[in-house]
Amino acid sequence: MKAVRYNGVQNMKLVEIDKPQAGPGEVLVRVIYCGICGTDIHAYRSEGILSPGTIPGHESVGIVEEVGEGVTCVKAGDRVAVGPPGDCGHCYSCNTGHPNTCAHAFPNTLGIGPGTQGAYAEYILSRFPQNELFLIPEGMELEQAVLFDLVGVGFHAVRRSQLRLGDIAVVFGCGSVGLSVVQSAKLAGARQVIAFDMKPACLERALTAGADLALEPTAENLQMTKEKYLSHEGGAHVCFEAAGNVHALYGCIDLCMPNGQIMSIGSDPNPAQIRTAALGPMEYDLKFSFTYTKEEIHQLFEMICSGKFRTDIFTICKAPLEKAEQMIIDQIQGRLDVARVLLAPEGC
Ligand SMILES: [Zn+2]
Ligand SMILES: [Zn+2]
Incomplete structure (x- = not known):
């Protein structure tokens, strides 16, 4: 499958990698949109945020393609948001209602943690679906749901x-x-x-x-x-x-x-x-204040669905995976001023 790999500062390339498969407890998601986050843009121009070899992309939406044995939280065909917080679920922060300050969150987060495969790709594999997947309510557009990290x-x-x-x-x-x-x-x-x-x-x-x-x-x-x-x-x-x-x-x-x-x-x-x-x-x-919690994503999705929280103020534009690096450069150089560029692996 196609994916965009971060090779170091100012170096991102479209590559062909193996399509992952869902093992027991895992879920494979076909990526429809992945936002280019400010974090990705910082990582592109400064050392020390992403490790070379990482496939970026920590805010995406897609369709569940395959569920591994024992998975009950989603089924094939479900529309889901995939993203942070990549909390561990076991530490003191996680157990006391503050998963966003989990010390293990960053290394665990798909598309941020060293060597992880994020959603700048055709498919993304969730190893902790209970933690990483949010069902998108009916009546909510994928273009709205993908803004979860930003809002x-x-x-x-x-x-x-x-x-x-x-x-x-x-x-x-x-x-x-x-x-x-x-x-x-x-x-x-x-x-x-x-x-x-x-x-x-x-x-x-x-x-x-x-x-x-x-x-x-x-x-x-x-x-x-x-x-x-x-x-x-x-x-x-x-x-x-x-x-x-x-x-x-x-x-x-x-x-x-x-x-x-x-x-x-x-x-x-x-x-x-x-x-x-x-x-x-x-x-x-x-x-x-840092990131957000899963509970807050749930609240936001409900509020967006009912029209209480507006998403139309956040301008978006769509681009194929091939243009990921160019889109980041255009934003750094100020040629492109949108709230989110959405990479669309299946085309725009
Ligand atoms: Zn982000
Ligand atoms: Zn934790």
Whole structure:
């Protein structure tokens, strides 16, 4: 079968590999769409994220082709989403309701763990179907379901925050994660969501996602926001950092109310400078958020199905497997600006 292999930084090639077979307890899925995640794009341009030899692709949807002996959670012909969290199911995190912080999750995740075969391929083999496969409800398009990784991160961050009905939320970064935060915060009852991004197109999308205000994060705009919208409480109740850079984190600190909460979602390898002497007296709550849980995917699928959670704000485009590398390069070079490129091994 056809697959796209990661051979190292800036090196991905279409290859022919053996089609896997479902052994006892395993499930073979025919891939219909696989999203090119931001993680894949980072891995393409920076060392140390994927190991050479890995077939990427950790957010896919498809049709169950073959079930191994003893599998009861799905049957041939079922429509499923295949993806993270690749948690182990046995450790303390897994047993206490936090599978997304499982220390074994990354190496176990198909398409991320060293040498694993992800869904940049015609077929994907799930060894832990109970953990990795989500049934797609009837009435939900595959193009919607494949966005689970992209919408799940923001959804989880809002659920993990202390945002309450009537609060004000600030969101820095209106890429896919930020848009999901904006929408989730509105659904959670925020009375006002103020979004910041440098790109005009992202600000447009933030407004469509439900933001009450979408602004460029200039010094003047931050000051104006404080004076005009945040003066009563002295800041926002919860500030979400979804841009993945320290400046956005500083923006969150700047706009947070005393005793308010800062949710850090973005992943930035650069160290941040925080002066505890300035922050301590405010008793800010600084919290981090990472991926999402299976339960949240279930919740999201139900909400998307019933029309409560919109997916039309996330722009997609489809491409054959052969174009995987080109699509990643186009996104890095800014020639392609979509929320998700969906690789379609069977054609678009
Ligand atoms: Zn991802
Ligand atoms: Zn675990």
